[in-house]
Amino acid sequence: MAIGGSSGSIYAKCLLDRLVSMSDQWDKVGVVMTANGKYNWELELGAFDPQDYPFDFYDNKDFHAPFASGSARYDTMMICPCSMGLLGRINAGISQDLITRAADVVLKERRRLILVPRETPLSLIHLRNMTALTEAGAIICPAIPSFYSGAATREELALTVVDRVLDLAAFTPPETYRWGEEDK
DSSP: OEEOSSSOHHHHHHHHHHHHHTGGGOSOOEEEEOHHHHHHHHHHHOOOOGGGSSSEEEOTTOTTSGGGSGGGOOOEEEEEEEOHHHHHHHHHTOOOSHHHHHHHHHHHTTOEEEEEEOOSSOOHHHHHHHHHHHHTTOEEOOOOOOGGGOOOSHHHHHHHHHHHHHHHTTOOOTTOOOTTSOOO
């Protein structure tokens, strides 16, 4: 999982927290955060401490991280939130750091890459980058919450996006809102 530098740190936090609660569904989670991702987290949510999570954290310049190579067999990469700059670099194949290298590896190995952009409005460049990445096999899941779920808090609202991301990553999120299903 990667945490990019756009606003929307609540999505990344909810995703990390959800993954903790679903530890029976994964073997290993590696996390990379951009400098701007950390800055935005601290601006929007307060201090970030990787010790709060049972994951392997990697520096964004650590090209020795296992998922920098296709031989490591990580099957899914989620970038949440994903800035348009990061998305554009991935589309251009610019592997200048661990996140862009790992995304490049996931695409070349035909594995699952899920990008969660949080940007508005979108320029034609953004749209073309998203189209090209979709054609290359990536999944674009914009951070657009579903208001019909009746969310009472910003965390519940963010979970409407996070749970969709987890569904796309082939996880089964607990107690998620499903359209047309009875409340649990």
